[in-house]
Amino acid sequence: MEKIKFDEQVLINAICLHVASKKQIQPHEVEVELMWDEEYGFSAEVYTMGRKQVFVEINLIEAIRYYLETQLQRNPYSAGIELVLDDEEGILAYVTYQS
Numbered sequence: 001m002e003k004i005k006f007d008e009q010v011l012i013n014a015i016c017l018h019v020a021s022k023k024q025i026q027p028h029e030v031e032v033e034l035m036w037d038e039e040y041g042f043s044a045e046v047y048t049m050g051r052k053q054v055f056v057e058i059n060l061i062e063a064i065r066y067y068l069e070t071q072l073q074r075n076p077y078s079a080g081i082e083l084v085l086d087d088e089e090g091i092l093a094y095v096t097y098q099s
Contacts, residue, residue, distance in 0.1 A: 006093040014067035042083045
């Protein structure tokens with residue numbers, strides 16, 4: 001079993017790349033703030049072109065899958081993805097591939 005850890009910066013990069021691809025803009029034109037809430041779980045506020053969009057957990061996973069495919073050249077659909085809140089490192093994602 002292979003396990004890949006994405007820290008907060010990689011998660012932000014993944015969201016920026018994904019949003020930039022969808023909106024046909026540059027990744028540096030996207031701002032992201034990751035969040036976690038007891039009631040709502042994981043989410044992110046995404047700012048582009050003067051507008052705010054809220055990503056819920058499924059949107060975050062979609063962005064991670066996009067990053068896996070485009071940046072790491074990995075099959076994004078054979079991976080198990082788990083978002084985790086760590087007291088020291090913040091929001092992390094663990095991507096698991098079965099051997």
